Amino acid sequence: MIHARTIDSLTLxxxxxxxxxxxxxxxxxxxxxxxxxxxxxxxxxxxxxxxLAELFGYRLEVTETTARLFxxxxxxxxGRPARTPGDRLFxxxxxxxxxxxxAALGRAGDQITLSELAxxxxxxxxxxxxxxxxxxxxxxxxxxxxxxxxxxxxxALTLADGDAGGWAADPEAGEALYDIDRAVVFAIFRPPxxxxxxxxVRGLFEDESDSGPGVSTPQARAADAxxxxxxxxxxxVVYAQELSESERVQLGTEKVVAEVELLxxxxxxxxxEGVALIDTSGRLSDVRFPSTGTLAQVALLLVGEIxxxxxxxxxxxxxxxxxxxxSTLIGALDEAIPESTVFTPLVxxxxxxxxxxxxDQAASEESGxxxxxxxYPVVPISWIRETVQALTDRYGSTFAxxxxxxxxxxxxxxxxxxxxxxxxxxxxxxxxxxxxxxxxDPGLLILPALARYRGAVVTVRTRAKSELFASAxxxxxxxxxxxxxS
Numbered sequence: 136m137i138h139a140r141t142i143d144s145l146t147l148x149x150x151x152x153x154x155x156x157x158x159x160x161x162x163x164x165x166x167x168x169x170x171x172x173x174x175x176x177x178x179x180x181x182x183x184x185x186x187l188a189e190l191f192g193y194r195l196e197v198t199e200t201t202a203r204l205f206x207x208x209x210x211x212x213x214g215r216p217a218r219t220p221g222d223r224l225f226x227x228x229x230x231x232x233x234x235x236x237x238a239a240l241g242r243a244g245d246q247i248t249l250s251e252l253a254x255x256x257x258x259x260x261x262x263x264x265x266x267x268x269x270x271x272x273x274x275x276x277x278x279x280x281x282x283x284x285x286x287x288x289x290x291a292l293t294l295a296d297g298d299a300g301g302w303a304a305d306p307e308a309g310e311a312l313y314d315i316d317r318a319v320v321f322a323i324f325r326p327p328x329x330x331x332x333x334x335x336v337r338g339l340f341e342d343e344s345d346s347g348p349g350v351s352t353p354q355a356r357a358a359d360a361x362x363x364x365x366x367x368x369x370x371x372v373v374y375a376q377e378l379s380e381s382e383r384v385q386l387g388t389e390k391v392v393a394e395v396e397l398l399x400x401x402x403x404x405x406x407x408e409g410v411a412l413i414d415t416s417g418r419l420s421d422v423r424f425p426s427t428g429t430l431a432q433v434a435l436l437l438v439g440e441i442x443x444x445x446x447x448x449x450x451x452x453x454x455x456x457x458x459x460x461x462s463t464l465i466g467a468l469d470e471a472i473p474e475s476t477v478f479t480p481l482v483x484x485x486x487x488x489x490x491x492x493x494x495d496q497a498a499s500e501e502s503g504x505x506x507x508x509x510x511y512p513v514v515p516i517s518w519i520r521e522t523v524q525a526l527t528d529r530y531g532s533t534f535a536x537x538x539x540x541x542x543x544x545x546x547x548x549x550x551x552x553x554x555x556x557x558x559x560x561x562x563x564x565x566x567x568x569x570x571x572x573x574x575x576d577p578g579l580l581i582l583p584a585l586a587r588y589r590g591a592v593v594t595v596r597t598r599a600k601s602e603l604f605a606s607a608x609x610x611x612x613x614x615x616x617x618x619x620x621s
Contacts, residue, residue, distance in 0.1 A: 137397070139182075139186060149178075152175065153176050153183060155399055157187075162203055162204075164201050164202075172202075173200075176197060180195070191365050200318045201318050201322045203322045205327065208340050209340065209362055211465060212370075213464070217230065218285075219284065225285075228278045229282050232256055232281075233282040233285060235259040236252060237291075238259060239252055239255040240320045241317075241320055244315070245314065248310060249299055264473075280300070280303045283299060291320045292313040294312075295312045297310045329478075331476055331478045332483045333477070334482055335472075336468045362382055363382050363385045364394065366382075370557065371411065371584075372411045373386065374582070386410060396412075401414050401415075408583040411584060422555060430545075430552055433526060433534070433545060436530070436591055438589060439590060442585065444518070445514070452513060454513065455513050455562070511583075513578040514578065514581060515578055515579075516561075519550065523545060550579070556584075558581075558582055559581055560579070560580040561580070563577060
């Protein structure tokens, strides 16, 4: 029995809040994500440690200065990338600088200057083909400062003196001194297996050998249930078609979903296509939707336009089957593993059943043995671009200034947000006439959860004629698309 069932109702909300914090952040320090998170987790450390292990197979370590959750990886997910303080996605260079900075800090003392850290990272970078950190280049300095800021936000580094921005502008005139929290540095990077022992990223996946196709034992069913619970808290939507047959059985079990609801305090919303946890607290989701801000509001308006198009019975849209999950990301990562760093005597081979399962799945689909899911609506990307342009023409005066002049960029970011929420899925463009021929308009697959947000309405606030200056709130947020019935 999980501890959440025995906790007094008056304190259950406090316990559920602690569970949401660690599930959302995985790393909690004295300052990250806020100063009340770590004391909250320390209060419930014992109960959380046992419940997370029982329900998800996760390991929780709590010390005086950190709380670190070690999740189990069932699949690769690119939906939670590192971001700069300005909310831009990390690129390959920033990830590389971040990794090398962690290596340098692990060997450093209690303090380090920004220039010293940059010199060490630059030295390490010379050992990596295609990577360089030159403090003479502004782009390299900016990328390095973004990596340092990421560490600073999590408490691994604390600014003691100086200014990183001044160093980034002119490394000869600016400087910054940082205190190093070694406990946080060591907690950030703790892979489940030694990376030098892996030839494939599949070695980082969970190896539950007691489960597999056609296996139905108590141990196999328990493993399936843990995978389903992990999917519920890690994915915005769990579509039944993304799961194996035995996992779909567990997803349909009331007990499995109810246990996640009890631990997190969230409500599960069931549909024929799958299940989603609805987070009204804002403490589990890394992306709030619907929300304020230009991107979220344009996304909600676009959802309404898409729903109207799909539901128009007079002009039916094309429908296609959802393509099988691609393994190209795994292949690309495996190809990038430098052979010179792999310690062959202790190498861990990739799960031999994984590749076999993939080939068996493909063969079954070709032979028609696997039941095909219903076709999903497809909307042309050209229609999406035209619709976002029309929304900009109509409501552009209420958008943030950077998006008013960059409608193509706004379109890309809005689609990225909807894809991250598992509401749409891009389809690759098709070459209709062979190599060098005409490439057809790529489509956007509309997934079922999008229908939850249809029916957006807009209220545009206008400034009264007698009002000399608009309020700060009105200046920042004129258009308010809202979801009906929620």
